[in-house]
Amino acid sequence: MKASDLMVKCLEEEGIEYIFGVPGEENADFMMSLEQSESIRFVLTRHEQGAAFMAEIYGRLTGNPAGCLGTLGPGATNLITGVADSNMDRAPMLVLTGQGASTRLHKESHQVMDVVDMFKPVTKWATTVWHPENIPEIVRKAVRLARTEKPGAVHIELPEDIAKLPCDKSPLPVRKFRRAVPADKIMDMAFERIGAAKRPLIIAGNGCIRRRASKQLRILCEKTGIGVISTFMAKGCVDMDAPYCLYTIGLGAKDIPACAVDAADLIITLGYDMVEYHPKLWNEGRSKDVLHIDFLPAEIDEHYHPEIEVVGDLAHSLWMLNERIDASDGLKFDLEQQAAVRRDMTEELERHAKDDTESSIRPQKVLWDARQLMAPEDILLSDVGAHKMWIARHYQCHEPNTCLIPNGFCSMGFALPGAIAASLVYPDRRILGICGDGGFLMNMQEMETARRLNCKLTIMVWEDGGYGLIGWKQNNEFGRQTDLAFGNPDWVALAQAFGWHGHKIDSAKELSPALRQALDEDGPSLLVLPIDYRENLELTRRLGEMTCPI
Incomplete structure (x- = not known):
């Protein structure tokens, strides 16, 4: 088979269901190979930006990447806004672009530009296929990176002459790994800090909309009553009808839910992502005690400098907290301010x-x-x-x-x-x-x-x-x-x-x-x-x- 056939077989092995896009001359071989696929559906769009947004939403809803496809030059530049949106909104995505023949990439040539360098700032990884034999490794790495927390976009460029070359490689089998989990010692410290608080509050970020994380968060709140304020992208991490749901935060102006932040003596951030809501807006005086629990360590910021960071799989971290709560005598908090915030914001919504x-x-x-x-x-x-x-x-x-x-x-x-x-x-x-x-x-x-x-x-x-x-x-x-x-x-x-x-x-x-x-x-x-x-x-x-x- 030729390299483009192998690329499609590797995407099939990864379970890719959709590729959205607008093809061009330089990915004609790939499109011919894709047409033969029985498991990948190609959706022709009317603009590459639309294709990228479609792939982003597929990724956000399923947790698995879809592909968005464009040709070289203007096709690739049309993709980039949607790709950047997916990457910064933490949605897995594969970006597939064609390119001119590798024999003309070193000089001025029709529609040729350095697409890989253009995509590097808006993806987790961007690369070119220079040898057909590398395709199985490249596709396996790309999908793994796209799915790994925090998810995002990955770009693969396939030059038109490389796509035609013969190849006898096979796809690498998909082997997934379990995310690392926090050590018991740091979780004990986190639990002790929560237990010592009088008015703890949770700010839930987009990491909390993973289903396992949302399930464990709801269990935690049922056990403790601690209120949850969500960022825009974390909506639904707890049910809007639950008494501990304090609705949404993130407007530039101070809103009713911010009153709960003001009153809190401990802010527990879960899956929090400061691209959504900068900590300067809720911790301007840098006086808040912050407990950071997320897949990754905290981003460095003068207004977000937690003393305790629990790093690892978020759902598992919450499960560990729930186990400690069950083994304790129970946690008692002053939730009067949070109840008042929910009451006033509910009246506002109605x-x-x-x-x-x-x-x-x-x-x-x-x-x-x-x-x-x-x-x-x-x-x-x-x-x-x-x-x-x-x-x-x-x-x-x-x-x-x-x-x-x-x-x-x-x-x-x-x-x-x-x-x-x-x-x-x-x-x-x-x-x-x-x-x-x-x-x-x-x-x-x-x-x-x-x-x-x-x-x-x-x-x-x-x-x-x-x-x-x-x-x-x-x-x-x-x-x-x-x-x-x-x-x-x-x-x-x-x-x-x-x-x-x-x-x-x-x-x-x-x-x-x-x-x-x-x-x-x-x-x-x-x-x-x-x-x-x-x-x-x-x-x-x-x-x-x-x-x-x-």
């Missing part, structure tokens, strides 16, 4: 639940109705914009990985291609993507991909005719904003042109029936509504006047 008689549509009302219509296992995806802040604050979850927010690299254009991937992974669940009118049009070409695949999904567009989040931040800092306005298409006509169901509503009373109809329709549906973003500055004002409940 504030606009009955806005059905109003003509304007507030963000809070949209998210309340969405939560009522979505089952615990259904999946909401947020694009990036002002709506992301509202989703983070007001859409709470019952299960891990049911609200997917890009919050490391924060790339606009994420939700539509991500929803396509989610619908492929879970065709029986309701899939709802929420976008601004700015972010949606960045990858609207994938409407054709969704129609071609007959994906059952709904995309909701909050229309405000401009880049609302930038305006919100400019108004907060300068009291005015620059020109951020733009025009929009006839949304229903756009949906019809792509063969989608299309809906446009104008009032809050139409919202729930229209969303229910869209979610129940076969195939893709588009629902567009004018959003009342006067609430942005109103929220800023109210948070600025906020006082903690105790």
Whole structure:
């Protein structure tokens, strides 16, 4: 067989199910080989960035990498935003690019650029296949690295002449390893420190949405009552209905859950990742006692300098804590402040639940109705914009990985291609993507991909005719904003042109029936509504006047 055949066989051995992308001349041999695969499905997309977002969401939902594919030059550069998003949001991914013949890479040549060096800053590893015999090792290493905590993207480049070379190697068998676990001594120290605290609090990061970790975290909280505040990407690590769920933290302004942080005498960070929420925002005075429990040692930062670090498999670390709690006389804490925080934030979430008689549509009302219509296992995806802040604050979850927010690299254009991937992974669940009118049009070409695949999904567009989040931040800092306005298409006509169901509503009373109809329709549906973003500055004002409940 030739090298491209061997590459496909190695990917099959790894259990790769999907490759999303746009092929070109330089990966023609690979595409011919891939066409013969019985276990890998190639999904043709309309832009490489959309392919990368699809692979990212597949990785976030399954824990296994999918591939995203582009050719050399502009195909590779189109991939890079989605690849960076996956890498910084800790989703496993394989990035597969073609390249010109190895005989012309040393000189000026058509479309040739150093793709590997370009990908190095946004991947865990990037390499070129120079010898067909190395393909089994390269693919095995790439998949292992992509999956290893913290997960991320890995890039493999296959030059067109190397792809054609004969080879008689075989794939390496997949052999997985058990993650290292903490020593008993450090776990004893962690348990003693928790036991000595009066008001401990957990900040859960995206490491907690791994299912085993979420299960052990819930057991810990049931035993102790310790409250959990999640970052945007950790939503659902504990059930929103549990009394110890203190909702979400991460807005730039101080919000109600931050009161629990202020009152805590010990912050336990679990799977915490400072790319989401910088510790300066919750430990500015560097006075907090921090216990770090994660797969990896703490990132060095002057505002995050824990005395005790428990490093190893997070689920196992939590299990070890639970074993010690069971063997103890029980732990007693003062949880009064945390209960008050939950009470006040719950009231905040319910504030606009009955806005059905109003003509304007507030963000809070949209998210309340969405939560009522979505089952615990259904999946909401947020694009990036002002709506992301509202989703983070007001859409709470019952299960891990049911609200997917890009919050490391924060790339606009994420939700539509991500929803396509989610619908492929879970065709029986309701899939709802929420976008601004700015972010949606960045990858609207994938409407054709969704129609071609007959994906059952709904995309909701909050229309405000401009880049609302930038305006919100400019108004907060300068009291005015620059020109951020733009025009929009006839949304229903756009949906019809792509063969989608299309809906446009104008009032809050139409919202729930229209969303229910869209979610129940076969195939893709588009629902567009004018959003009342006067609430942005109103929220800023109210948070600025906020006082903690105790």
